[in-house]
């Protein structure tokens with residue numbers, strides 16, 4: 551990795567202050583979600599974090615790819631073993647997106663969320679999350695994968711709708727940012743696990759989510775169909791309520807385009 555420009559320094563794990571995690575920084579892997587899933591199946595405990603300086607075959611949802619140049623991004627996965635009831639697990643991806651948005655806001659960036667968990671600066675996607683449930687011999691686990699564009703330049707962005715912190719005018723220290731995200735994730739996760747319902751989380755999510763209320767949306771559903779309408783609310787179970795031509799529907803998966811903001 552000697553060909554990396556000096557302005558893209560390595561992560562410095564000894565500077566991390568977060569507790570309750572075992573953080574491993576590795577030079578390169580295909581996908582940190584893949585690696586952490588393998589470790590989860592072998593019985594790794596909650597709190598394992600694998601961060602890759604370069605992820606060569608990063609995954610998005612629905613077999614899509616996530617592309618980032620070496621050391622220009624944060625690409626990492628966190629192993630969690632939630633003890634909350636299975637019917638509350640759908641909140642976990644939303645919680646993780648909220649944690650990333652909160653961490654970015656703490657550094658002065660106006661980050662918002664597009665349902666379910668894309669992190670936006672303006673109309674540009676600065677971070678994507680892939681949260682996967684894994685069955686393991688010691689019970690179900692969740693692998694929370696986070697990809698955040700930090701110093702990516704325009705010519706390095708994989709798609710036109712993407713952006714980076716640098717392009718938003720922020721020169722971020724990746725180690726400090728990773729530390730902050732791990733802290734906000736821990737805070738949100740512990741509060742969620744401790745609370746009997748998801749009301750506080752829902753309120754915090756609603757405040758940060760640009761999709762609701764009343765955004766005109768076009769939602770591509772996993773079966774290939776498309777619903778257009780107005781996103782009116784986030785349901786108690788974390789679903790997106792869309793007022794479509796046939797009345798309100800609650801969606802639990804899908805790709806949202808914010809129609810009136812130019813669309814992503």
Ligand code: BT5
Nearest residue numbers: 581583608609610611614616617626678679695696697712
């Ligand atoms: C996501 O999927 O946004 C989830 C991305 C999760 C990446 C992390 S990195 C660490 C961990 N290990 C992994 O292997 N994955 C996780 P989705 O909503 O399906 O969006 C994927 C789409 O985003 C692609 O089809 C592109 O259009 C776009 N895309 C790809 N790379 C991007 C980037 N660096 N920045 C912004 N958009 C990107």
